[in-house]
Amino acid sequence: MEYLFWRNLGIVAAVAIFAWKARGRLGCSQLFDRTHTKWDIRKAVPLERRMVYDNGLGQTPLMGWSGWNFYECTINEKIVYGNMDALVRLDLPSYGYNYVIVDDCWSAYKRDKEGNLRSDKKTFPSGMKALADYAHERGMKFGLYSDAGRMTCKCHRAASEGHEFRDARTFASWGIDYLKYDNCFHKKNRPSHARYPVMSEALNKSGRPIFYAMCEWGEDHPAVWAGKYANSWRTSLDVKDRWPRIELLADDNNLWASYAGPGGWNDPDMLQVGNGRMSLAEYRSHFSIWSIMKAPLIIGCELRTITKEHLEIYKNTEIIAVNQDSLGIQGRKVSRIGQSEVITSCLTLTKLCVTTQVWAGPLSGDRIVMAAWNRGWKRALITINWYDIGLEPSVTASVRDLWKHEDWTQRQKDGFEVEIDSHDCGVYILSNISMVELYFNSGR
Numbered sequence: 001m002e003y004l005f006w007r008n009l010g011i012v013a014a015v016a017i018f019a020w021k022a023r024g025r026l027g028c029s030q031l032f033d034r035t036h037t038k039w040d041i042r043k044a045v046p047l048e049r050r051m052v053y054d055n056g057l058g059q060t061p062l063m064g065w066s067g068w069n070f071y072e073c074t075i076n077e078k079i080v081y082g083n084m085d086a087l088v089r090l091d092l093p094s095y096g097y098n099y100v101i102v103d104d105c106w107s108a109y110k111r112d113k114e115g116n117l118r119s120d121k122k123t124f125p126s127g128m129k130a131l132a133d134y135a136h137e138r139g140m141k142f143g144l145y146s147d148a149g150r151m152t153c154k155c156h157r158a159a160s161e162g163h164e165f166r167d168a169r170t171f172a173s174w175g176i177d178y179l180k181y182d183n184c185f186h187k188k189n190r191p192s193h194a195r196y197p198v199m200s201e202a203l204n205k206s207g208r209p210i211f212y213a214m215c216e217w218g219e220d221h222p223a224v225w226a227g228k229y230a231n232s233w234r235t236s237l238d239v240k241d242r243w244p245r246i247e248l249l250a251d252d253n254n255l256w257a258s259y260a261g262p263g264g265w266n267d268p269d270m271l272q273v274g275n276g277r278m279s280l281a282e283y284r285s286h287f288s289i290w291s292i293m294k295a296p297l298i299i300g301c302e303l304r305t306i307t308k309e310h311l312e313i314y315k316n317t318e319i320i321a322v323n324q325d326s327l328g329i330q331g332r333k334v335s336r337i338g339q340s341e342v343i344t345s346c347l348t349l350t351k352l353c354v355t356t357q358v359w360a361g362p363l364s365g366d367r368i369v370m371a372a373w374n375r376g377w378k379r380a381l382i383t384i385n386w387y388d389i390g391l392e393p394s395v396t397a398s399v400r401d402l403w404k405h406e407d408w409t410q411r412q413k414d415g416f417e418v419e420i421d422s423h424d425c426g427v428y429i430l431s432n433i434s435m436v437e438l439y440f441n442s443g444r
């Protein structure tokens with residue numbers, strides 16, 4: 001008994017000491033620290049992009065639909081035809097969503113006798129050229145998937161490592177306009193910067209301009225070198241229809257902001273809006289931050305049964321215009337209140353505290369887009385400071401709210417405050433900005 005008493009007292013004491021020591025890291029006072037990155041937005045001129053993959057595509061981030069997030073390996077041609085019809089019926093191509101993409105599982109396990117890729121007889125009996133033709137007849141583009149290894153990732157179908165030139169010719173002969181190129185089952189000791197440029201050259205040699213979307217999950221930091229070889233490159237893990245994953249991908253993709261530009265974009269993966277496991281506020285945040293980051297906007301839900309509310313998010317023309325802005329500068333996180341995102345995502349305790357962020361980026365026409373993103377559990381007041389983007393406090397600007405679709409009557413000076421619901425995101429454009437020399441288009 002006595003032994004048990006002393007042992008338990010020892011455990012209690014150890015926990016108490018640990019909690020006392022950890023209080024600085026876990027307590028709310030620490031979480032209220034404000035962090036500024038002090039990005040002077042006026043100096044964010046487009047990169048001299050000497051290294052652009054020269055196929056003329058991707059002058060703005062790609063927009064379209066892919067069945068992957070909803071169907072994964074249960075995809076078939078009936079679903080794809082049905083969603084192409086739905087895209088047209090919902091008028092989505094005129095909003096910019098004009099690439100129809102089939103991800104993993106379209107191809108057969110084995111190549112044909114000549115060694116060419118072919119479609120799965122059971123699930124895609126009419127063949128991929130028929131689907132591409134169907135898209136083209138309706139004014140859309142058509143995209144396919146392969147892998148820089150022996151087999152595709154989820155479905156273990158034949159893939160393109162060692163067959164790059166042959167497969168690129170096949171894709172071109174079918175009229176393919178886009179290739180997503182995944183990263184599974186490759187030869188050992190062949191890093192992605194050895195494997196991905198081969199397909200880049202093969203697509204070029206095919207003679208058909210094919211948007212080249214690299215998907216090596218950010219393993220070899222492609223943002224740094226892939227501009228020369230591809231039109232986009234994934235920067236992180238796969239997206240999920242889950243809030244912590246949206247936060248994680250936004251934070252990862254943000255690190256590479258300065259490498260994005262017309263012709264080559266960072267890709268935090270496709271959109272989950274409409275798949276049902278997040279709230280409307282969370283989907284609004286997902287769509288807002290992806291748009292500001294100049295990410296590809298690829299609809300990832302079933303369009304034949306999409307709800308009105310989800311469609312409304314995809315059809316917010318003002319947010320789409322931010323994404324498709326001709327300046328092509330990726331917006332980024334400029335300030336935050338709250339502990340680092342990783343901790344916010346795993347530790348329930350910290351979610352009780354305020355966790356808010358401001359993201360911003362320059363737009364054409366001497367305008368600035370700013371987002372107030374509430375990542376905490378409670379409704380919060382978010383302060384947008386001119387200071388965070390390098391503007392003088394005396395500067396005034398007109399403000400438009402892109403989710404409420406309204407202009408504010410008063411011009412704002414030195415910043416402004418907005419109240420944002422938990423997990424929601426307000427997006428604002430500042431225009432007619434006074435007393436400031438904006439260099440956005442000067443090429444300096």
Ligand SMILES: *[C@@H]1O[C@H](CO)[C@@H](O)[C@H](O)[C@H]1NC(C)=O
Nearest residue numbers: 054055203204207208209210
């Ligand atoms: C291939 O590359 C050359 C030079 O880099 C470029 O001029 C040409 O348009 C490219 N062709 C295709 C089909 O992408």
